[in-house]
Amino acid sequence: MWSFGKRKPVTYLLGEPVEDYPAIAPEVLRGRPLRITEIGEPVLHTPTRRVTEFSTPELARLIDDMFTTMEVAEGVGLAATQVGSDLRVFVYDLTDENGDRHVGHVVNPELEVDLEAEPEVEEEGCLSVPGAFEPLERPGGATVRGVDQHGGPLQLTATGYLARCFIHETQHLDGLLYWDHLSPELQQDALRQRDENRANVLAGRHEIAIELEMAPAEYPEQPPGK
Template sequence: MARHYKVLLAIHPALKKVAEPVDTVDANIKELMQDMTRIMKEKKGVGLAATQIGVSKRVLTIDVRYVKKDKPNLFCMANPEILWASETQESEKEYCFSIPEIGVEVKRPTEVKVRYVDEHNQTQEIHATGLLARCFQHELDHLNGIVTLDYLSPLRRQLAIKKLQRLDRAQRLEEAAEKETASHHPL
């Protein structure tokens, strides 16, 4: 049965951790990749890093098909690394599962060459451009304990953190209320 994972907010300490490399893509890592793909699809996101669900492993999934319908490519990556990045950079607003509703402008290289191990434990290399390149760099940041808020000025960062803290409290209250209701229906 698929495990239940919660997508953590950027203020959670797990998102500050540098994730551990994967030895081999075995059945466990493959299952993690499948769970991450499912979460990403359910939430209609284009990318997810294992750190965002509290798993400190260098694993990420990307599928940009939700915005670019012509490119239905699912990438499951272990130990991803950038081999080359273009000098040309572009600034664009990025949204993140761990930072709901707060878009942050981030300047990044427009093209990157990436090496990774796929779901069949095979080493692959791709040349990513456009949204794929941006998404990959965003997820790789997560594996290194970096979130988009870290690109903000100190003041704007503080404001965003306060907003996330309020959201975190609201989510906890909601969860507590759900548990309370559930306990009223014994079987």
């Protein structure tokens, strides 16, 4: 007898389907929660430099720490500038509109947006502007080309939510935040939301780090510029 059920979600690791991937990425348990830099800090507004040495303990540690920091902050993507590094690296772990999970990292990413894809307007936030979300139009498709931490070539093509993530994170490495694309009115609203919600967001990060039996990152009482 045939059985017609729902499609089983797929997990893609660096773009390739895998079986039995753990709920918490292995990198999370190897890394440390770091403080996420916030809008106004120079590292977020400065283009990054390309990685030239691969398969190093330092690069592996950075990626592990970024995964842990992303997990603690309940994020779906994180750029190296958001943990104070000037290297061209981002990590991601998200579930898309179809229920498929996408996990990985990209070193030296270069972005190509699909100008033929229908643009999409969605609420977008940023871990460096904690607690703020604003509507932002993004291209509906994008391709990221780069390498993994060992220098192996990567090409990841995405649509929808995953494409938005790739665009957001690659632009971080160019010194651009989603906030830079907003109108002055929405920028002010984002900062207002940040001021209202920041304390609760940081408290949540602290609690998740404790649940993972890790030392929480320390944040200043006030955001930069306050």
